[in-house]
Amino acid sequence: MEALSLRGIRKSYGSLEVIKGVDLAIEPGEFTVFVGPSGCGKSTLLRMIAGLEDISAGELTIGGARMNDVDPSRRGIAMVFQSYALYPHLTVRQNMGFALRFAGVARAEIERQVMEAARILELEPLLDRKPGQLSGGQRQRVAIGRAIVRHPKVFLFDEPLSNLDAELRVHMRFEIAKLHKKLGTTMIYVTHDQVEAMTLADKIVVMRAGIVEQAGTPRALYADPDNQFVAGFIGSPRMNFLPGEIVAGGGDSMMLGLEGVDAPLPLPELRTALAVGRRLVVGLRPEAFRADGDSVMTLAVEMVEYLGGETLVHGRATAAGDIVTAKAGGNEAWVGREQVRLGFHARDLLLFDGEGQRIR
Amino acid sequence: MSPLLARRTASALRYLLLSFAAFLSVFPFFWMVIGATNTTADINKGKVSLGSALWDNVNGFFTAVDVPLILWNSTKIAIFGTALTMLVSSLAGYGFEMFRSKLRERIYTVVLLTLMVPFAAIMIPLFMLMASSGLINTHIAIILPTIASAFIIFYFRQASKAFPRELHDAAKIDGLKEWQIFLFIYVPVMRSTYAAAFVIVFMMNWNNYLWPLIVLQSNETKTITLAIASLSSAYYPDYGTVMIGTILATLPTLFVFFAMQRQFVQGMLGSVK
Ligand SMILES: Nc1ncnc2c1ncn2[C@@H]1O[C@H](COP(=O)(O)OP(=O)(O)OP(=O)(O)O)[C@@H](O)[C@H]1O
Numbered sequence: 274m275e276a277l278s279l280r281g282i283r284k285s286y287g288s289l290e291v292i293k294g295v296d297l298a299i300e301p302g303e304f305t306v307f308v309g310p311s312g313c314g315k316s317t318l319l320r321m322i323a324g325l326e327d328i329s330a331g332e333l334t335i336g337g338a339r340m341n342d343v344d345p346s347r348r349g350i351a352m353v354f355q356s357y358a359l360y361p362h363l364t365v366r367q368n369m370g371f372a373l374r375f376a377g378v379a380r381a382e383i384e385r386q387v388m389e390a391a392r393i394l395e396l397e398p399l400l401d402r403k404p405g406q407l408s409g410g411q412r413q414r415v416a417i418g419r420a421i422v423r424h425p426k427v428f429l430f431d432e433p434l435s436n437l438d439a440e441l442r443v444h445m446r447f448e449i450a451k452l453h454k455k456l457g458t459t460m461i462y463v464t465h466d467q468v469e470a471m472t473l474a475d476k477i478v479v480m481r482a483g484i485v486e487q488a489g490t491p492r493a494l495y496a497d498p499d500n501q502f503v504a505g506f507i508g509s510p511r512m513n514f515l516p517g518e519i520v521a522g523g524g525d526s527m528m529l530g531l532e533g534v535d536a537p538l539p540l541p542e543l544r545t546a547l548a549v550g551r552r553l554v555v556g557l558r559p560e561a562f563r564a565d566g567d568s569v570m571t572l573a574v575e576m577v578e579y580l581g582g583e584t585l586v587h588g589r590a591t592a593a594g595d596i597v598t599a600k601a602g603g604n605e606a607w608v609g610r611e612q613v614r615l616g617f618h619a620r621d622l623l624l625f626d627g628e629g630q631r632i633r
Numbered sequence: 634m635s636p637l638l639a640r641r642t643a644s645a646l647r648y649l650l651l652s653f654a655a656f657l658s659v660f661p662f663f664w665m666v667i668g669a670t671n672t673t674a675d676i677n678k679g680k681v682s683l684g685s686a687l688w689d690n691v692n693g694f695f696t697a698v699d700v701p702l703i704l705w706n707s708t709k710i711a712i713f714g715t716a717l718t719m720l721v722s723s724l725a726g727y728g729f730e731m732f733r734s735k736l737r738e739r740i741y742t743v744v745l746l747t748l749m750v751p752f753a754a755i756m757i758p759l760f761m762l763m764a765s766s767g768l769i770n771t772h773i774a775i776i777l778p779t780i781a782s783a784f785i786i787f788y789f790r791q792a793s794k795a796f797p798r799e800l801h802d803a804a805k806i807d808g809l810k811e812w813q814i815f816l817f818i819y820v821p822v823m824r825s826t827y828a829a830a831f832v833i834v835f836m837m838n839w840n841n842y843l844w845p846l847i848v849l850q851s852n853e854t855k856t857i858t859l860a861i862a863s864l865s866s867a868y869y870p871d872y873g874t875v876m877i878g879t880i881l882a883t884l885p886t887l888f889v890f891f892a893m894q895r896q897f898v899q900g901m902l903g904s905v906k
């Protein structure tokens with residue numbers, strides 16, 4: 274049985290529909306990450322799961338039970354907010370024990386639970402401080418501690434790390450991964466940081482404008498995206514998109530003409546038959562360029578970014594074309610060049626139709 | 634003129650202006666204290682030095698009015714009126730900010746519009762309302778119309794904009810009901826806002842004059858402001874004793890203000906940093 278399921282979930286504010294039918298099943302213990310551009314409805318969806326927003330249509334189940342109209346405190350969830358949302362007038366200890374106090378749990382039991390969570394998160398020395406006396410990272414740990422104390426079936430995180438500085442963010446990301454491993458609880462995590470998404474997730478759900486574009490493992494989304502949006506969203510630097518055209522062939526020996534590439538490329542076998550003259554969008558990841566490639570693309574260099582471990586070469590295949598970015602090794606030899614010839618494998622190309630749907 | 638001189642002149646002018654304003658606001662207090670020590674004859678002559686009639690004036694005031702009774706009346710009205718006003722109006726301000734509804738802004742506009750209706754315009758209908766409810770000459774009639782204060786509702790709605798919605802959400806997930814969120818989260822988090830509101834509302838209640846004047850008709854129900862007014866509207870007012878009354882009337886508000894000065898300033902700046 275799924276830990277949590279969404280069926281045909283919709284949300285409207287007046288006449289404005291912001292969640293347009295989401296179906297999703299989350300397995301027990303799974304770490305699911307919602308990603309997508311700002312305003313796509315990630316927080317709204319999470320808040321609907323939490324019970325902080327009404328569900329306009331569809332069905333939400335947690336642990337097999339329908340939860341649409343259940344009070345937030347009885348859904349078996351706990352939530353960690355971006356702003357931490359610690360009660361500023363209460364000590365860390367009181368913050369963490371607050372829910373239990375209102376649930377009528379005995380004093381000694383609350384104390385035991387709080388100490389347990391404090392131990393896991395190394396918060397013991399801070400228990401008698403107020404949130405105002407804590408650093409950002411400590412506040413975040415307290416917020417997570419407050420969630421742990423409730424022993425939820427599902428943890429919900431809404432961009433929990435985005436108020437932290439870069440270094441702390443990496444550290445806390447690590448902590449959350451460790452916590453998930455330790456507790457083994459189902460977690461749903463909203464972010465628009467794709468490094469967080471890739472590193473934490475068992476399953477990434479890519480959203481756009483209120484719909485799920487694709488859900489799958491980080492690896493599936495990276496290697497086998499369903500559409501141009503997902504291909505462009507996952508991976509950094511962003512995937513390059515170039516216009517291409519089928520120039521010859523048919524059946525299993527199609528040839529692709531591509532900007533910046535002299536000779537037509539043999540395409541790997543596709544399930545879809547493409548007519549000669551068919552125009553396509555061709556995707557190629559910056560990191561797919563390699564010296565031993567079977568094909569070569571020529572770029573007029575516009576800028577080279579030397580980053581130490583790697584070098585980003587930005588150039589154009591044609592004067593009017595879009596910028597193409599290639600990730601080359603950490604080799605300074607790229608700096609100062611006007612034109613580069615970069616190898617790649619035709620099998621690494623991804624093809625998309627005019628609507629951005631993947632052609633497989 | 635050199636820049637330095639110009640700057641000095643400007644700052645001298647500024648201090649002059651401020652001194653004048655300070656003088657204007659402090660002089661009545663000064664006059665009150667001086668007057669309390671002088672006979673009415675001396676006050677009428679415009680004497681501005683300490684006199685020796687303080688004790689006579691105190692005696693005069695305590696014989697003219699039942700001081701413990703009027704202080705008790707004023708205190709009762711101020712405490713209950715302030716507590717109820719703060720509770721009801723802060724709840725309304727919080728509600729207006731926190732909860733969405735189609736009619737919210739329209740209702741709020743109506744609430745704000747009532748700020749523009751002068752009290753004199755609703756005095757008579759209000760009196761008739763109280764009369765028909767049999768509340769004339771009761772303290773309830775004084776407190777009731779002030780509880781829903783448009784100004785305090787406005788003040789709390791503005792202050793509530795700084796109250797993080799995520800605190801409300803977190804509390805909801807922690808299992809609190811709406812009234813518990815208000816009581817156990819909002820009120821303590823906004824305590825300096827409440828402190829500032831308390832100072833304002835307490836002063837409004839304590840100094841309330843026109844409406845009590847109309848509604849309170851017997852000596853047993855009168856407040857200190859009314860007692861002072863009736864003394865000073867006599868044919869030959871005894872200003873010496875009136876000054877004693879005004880000092881007595883001023884002390885509690887001064888006390889409240891100085892006791893809460895720090896929270897008051899903080900509350901004016903906003904509770905949530
Ligand atoms: N109370 C509301 N009334 C009307 N529209 C709303 C309301 N709350 C959210 N929206 C709209 O719903 C859409 C989704 O918002 P949501 O906060 O879920 O986005 P998000 O994906 O979390 O974005 P971000 O990454 O910026 O946090 C947005 O277009 C937003 O304007």
Ligand SMILES: [Mg+2]
Pocket residue numbers: 315316317
């Ligand atoms: Mg969001």
